[in-house]
Amino acid sequence: MAKKSRRHHYISEFYTKHFSENENLIQVYDKIDAIFYPTNPVNLFVKKDRNTFENLDGIKDDVIERIYSNLDAEYGSILKKITENGEVSDIHYKKLLFFAYLTKWRVPQYDQSFNVVKENYSAGQLGLGLKSFEGIPFNFEIEELFGLDMQHELKRILLAFQLFRSKEDYKRILTHSFIIPTPAHTSFIGDCPFIETTFDDGRQFGDFIFPITGELTLVYFSRIDRDEIISFLTNGDVMKINRFLTDFSSARDVSLLDLAERHIACGSKERLKFIVETYNGFKNKGGAKGFHMTWFNILYNFKEYL
Numbered sequence: 001m002a003k004k005s006r007r008h009h010y011i012s013e014f015y016t017k018h019f020s021e022n023e024n025l026i027q028v029y030d031k032i033d034a035i036f037y038p039t040n041p042v043n044l045f046v047k048k049d050r051n052t053f054e055n056l057d058g059i060k061d062d063v064i065e066r067i068y069s070n071l072d073a074e075y076g077s078i079l080k081k082i083t084e085n086g087e088v089s090d091i092h093y094k095k096l097l098f099f100a101y102l103t104k105w106r107v108p109q110y111d112q113s114f115n116v117v118k119e120n121y122s123a124g125q126l127g128l129g130l131k132s133f134e135g136i137p138f139n140f141e142i143e144e145l146f147g148l149d150m151q152h153e154l155k156r157i158l159l160a161f162q163l164f165r166s167k168e169d170y171k172r173i174l175t176h177s178f179i180i181p182t183p184a185h186t187s188f189i190g191d192c193p194f195i196e197t198t199f200d201d202g203r204q205f206g207d208f209i210f211p212i213t214g215e216l217t218l219v220y221f222s223r224i225d226r227d228e229i230i231s232f233l234t235n236g237d238v239m240k241i242n243r244f245l246t247d248f249s250s251a252r253d254v255s256l257l258d259l260a261e262r263h264i265a266c267g268s269k270e271r272l273k274f275i276v277e278t279y280n281g282f283k284n285k286g287g288a289k290g291f292h293m294t295w296f297n298i299l300y301n302f303k304e305y306l
Contacts, residue, residue, distance in 0.1 A: 006052070008065050010106050011045035011191065014076035018083065018213040019189040021267040028265040029257075029276050036273060044263060045191055047108065053150035064153050068106070075099050083213060088179060097173065100210040100218055102160040104194035109261055117159060118152050126158040127165050162204070169205055177220040178230055179212070184242075185249030186267050187211040188275070190260035195252075197296060209252060209295050214267055217252060221299050229302055236306070244298075244305040251294040254279055258291035 009016075019041075020026035026041045051065035078092050078099075088096070104110055122143035146152055164170055189211060196208035210218045233241060253275045257264050266272050279291065 005062050005065055006049050007046050008050040009046050010050055010108060012072045013042050014072055016041040016044055016189055018079055019187060019266055026265045026267065027269040027272050028263055029272055030263060031260060032262050044265060053153060055150060064150060079213060096212060096218055097163060098160055100194055101163060105156040105159045107192050109192040114156060118155055126155055127161060128158055172222065173205060173220055176222040176226050178226050180217045180219055181215055182217060182245050182249045183215045185246060186214040186271060187217060188253040188256045188264050188266045190256040190264040191262055192259050195255050195259055195292060223300055224302060232306060240305050244302060248298050251298040255292045255295045
């Protein structure tokens with residue numbers, strides 16, 4: 001029998017490595033202890049037995065962790081190809097959207113939101129059901145079989161699939177999402193890397209940013225013309241582009257720092273210290289309110305850089 005894992009990464013180890021100086025070293029800031037230190041990416045974003053639950057036999061089981069491990073292996077391969085080739089294929093792009101939402105629902109900071117969904121939405125409402133060969137749903141609710149916490153944990157994965165269930169929502173996300181490369185300003189990774197708007201505008205999917213690697217950031221922003229900003233980043237004045245990318249990168253990293261519960265990390269010790277010290281300076285003066293939305297303001301007003 002295979003030995004059960006007890007060190008469960010709520011943010012994948014392979015993903016964290018894409019923000020490090022090398023595979024074995026990443027610079028970290030601890031918000032609670034207010035200290036900087038280097039560590040191996042394997043030591044970050046770990047919680048003991050986070051994905052261990054009792055099975056039907058009453059035995060502690062890590063099957064949920066193994067499901068995540070299989071998904072991580074798939075996405076580890078995708079990120080490796082992207083960094084080696086410098087290109088993102090159409091199929092990889094769509095898978096990255098799923099990976100972003102999967103990461104969102106895995107982190108502890110979304111546990112409270114998940115618990116609300118878990119109690120108020122059945123597995124059937126989240127898309128898990130049985131149909132006949134003709135596509136007619138059976139009059140049977142799979143939720144009736146969900147008697148264990150382990151089974152309810154599967155809803156985290158079902159939640160990540162929601163963007164594919166509605167053609168209208170899926171089309172909107174594809175139409176308004178894009179990738180911003182920032183090779184000169186390596187991105188941070190925090191213990192909550194999925195940053196979305198908190199506006200209550202009735203939409204199921206809010207605008208968000210999600211660092212894919214240290215040099216690539218996935219963006220879904222429905223309030224601007226995607227083609228216009230892509231044209232600017234591709235064909236605009238170099239000095240104006242650099243100014244925008246500098247401001248966007250700083251806004252992204254400040255937002256990640258503000259939202260992080262404890263740990264924030266990146267490959268550059270100097271950049272990490274600069275952003276943290278700048279952020280703390282504003283915070284000490286009472287001026288750091290709403291910093292988790294700094295990225296939104298930069299994107300929303302990108303035309304000021306044209």
